Amino acid sequence: MTRFAWSGRNSHRARMHATQDLVEHLQRQLTEHPRARQWVIAHSHGGNVALHAADQLRALRGRRARVTTVALATPFLHARPRTIPGWPLFIIVLFGAFLLASAAGTVMTGPRSLADTVLVAGGGAFAALIALCAAGAVLHRRSLGRGWRSRLVAAIHAPTARPGETIVIRAVGDEASGFLVAGQFVGWLSAVATRLLTSLWLWVAVIGLPQLAILVATVAGRGGRLAYGLLLHGFAPAGLLVVAVAAAMAGAAVVFGIDGPFAGLVVSCSAEPAPPGTATLLQLEPRTAATRKGLAHSSLYADDQVIRYIVSAVRPASGDEPSRDAPSGPDAET
Incomplete structure (x- = not known):
């Protein structure tokens, strides 16, 4: 397991720069472990960076690039x-x-x-x-x-998710998502x-x-x-x-x-709860005031259900799909 750090700055340019760095990082990992499946677990806008990096890596390496993205509380950007x-x-x-x-x-x-x-x-x-x-x-x-406009749209718009290669995990009452929704409403009025x-x-x-x-x-x-x-x-x-x-x-x-x-x-x-295409979605149940810890946007780090789900998905014995022990029903939807 390796840690990839980027600036975390809220700008399109910062995310584009981080995408290139992550592609290089994953290239090195694939060179060192050519038969391994790569899992990228990212939070917030890091999910957009990870999704773009995985898409670019597939374009470079084709089927040899086996990358699955787990996006926690990510506001997926859609651009037109x-x-x-x-x-x-x-x-x-x-x-x-x-x-x-x-x-x-x-x-x-x-x-x-x-x-x-x-x-x-x-x-x-x-x-x-x-x-x-x-x-x-x-x-x-x-x-x-x-x-440059076409390149900018392509760099912002979330790549199409493929079945089994993108997992989206979201919490109810995400503060950052609410902020983005408010911005979208103002944008709709201005449009x-x-x-x-x-x-x-x-x-x-x-x-x-x-x-x-x-x-x-x-x-x-x-x-x-x-x-x-x-x-x-x-x-x-x-x-x-x-x-x-x-x-x-x-x-x-x-x-x-x-x-x-x-x-x-x-x-x-605009920011949407999921990327275009087909992704696996885990929507957490609402937390009560007694069980809620910190902000909903960042509490996914320490959520036991989220950790168990990711471990069950990454576990080699489970193959390319989450195991049967992963949450199902209304919480996990494909």
């Missing part, structure tokens, strides 16, 4: 390509620049009303979003280039708002109607003050709406790592 059309992106950049300029001007002159305070807060949120995206771009700078904001007719109304009103007022000789009022009270709320949606998307992506907002520009990500 995200495409932002050109004109909504132009609108976001346009209103984002206007919002930043307006917020900077308000800070220099000093906020005088609640609207000014909201404007400054919106500008700060948009600036923070840009900073997070820039930080993610720096982390992934070496992988940027042609086809709904994004579909609304990508409506061409909405932005024709937002931009065209004020322009038409300014034109009419100019012809009537009252264009100056009306133009300023429409710019401040017409365009600014639209910019704040864009920033609110972008901030919600960034906030939902942050739970997947510091580079989540950057990846969120091209990848729609």
Whole structure:
């Protein structure tokens, strides 16, 4: 038995780097023990690392790579390509620049009303979003280039589980899973708002109607003050709406790592209780307050039922499948 340690940092880049290191580690183990079956027992996001490493190892060694992954309390990441059309992106950049300029001007002159305070807060949120995206771009700078979005999606999306090669063990009331679910809910709300904001007719109304009103007022000789009022009270709320949606998307992506907002520009990500494909699932029964020890997310380490199940699965006499002594019925489901 060997121990593989990685940084444990919550970022897509850290998990990608750990996957490569684990592949090299397993390669050495297979070279030293060519006929042995490798078992990788991993916790939390380590399960994503282990699943990717096992998948890459099979691609390198084919049938000679006999690896089974046991994932404890793992939030399996599912990723899909995200495409932002050109004109909504132009609108976001346009209103984002206007919002930043307006917020900077308000800070220099000093906020005088609640609207000014909201404007400054919106500008700060948009600036923070840009900073997070820039930080993610720096982390992934070496992988940027042609086809980088497809590579990023493949590196994040959990590989398809194969029967008998992936065991998922979960506890009821997992705190980390609850946090990710909350992030997914915010992401779902932002996705709904994004579909609304990508409506061409909405932005024709937002931009065209004020322009038409300014034109009419100019012809009537009252264009100056009306133009300023429409710019401040017409365009600014639209910019704040864009920033609110972008901030919600960034906030939902942050739970997947510091580079989540950057990846969120091209990848729609969610955390699920199981990987795609067929995996063996052991769902523990709820613990009472008297028997519960520590956090549900980390208590699996010391859970007797979990330990017995893993030992029975790894035991050579059991073959490739868990033995008959392993839990069955509602607790263990294939």
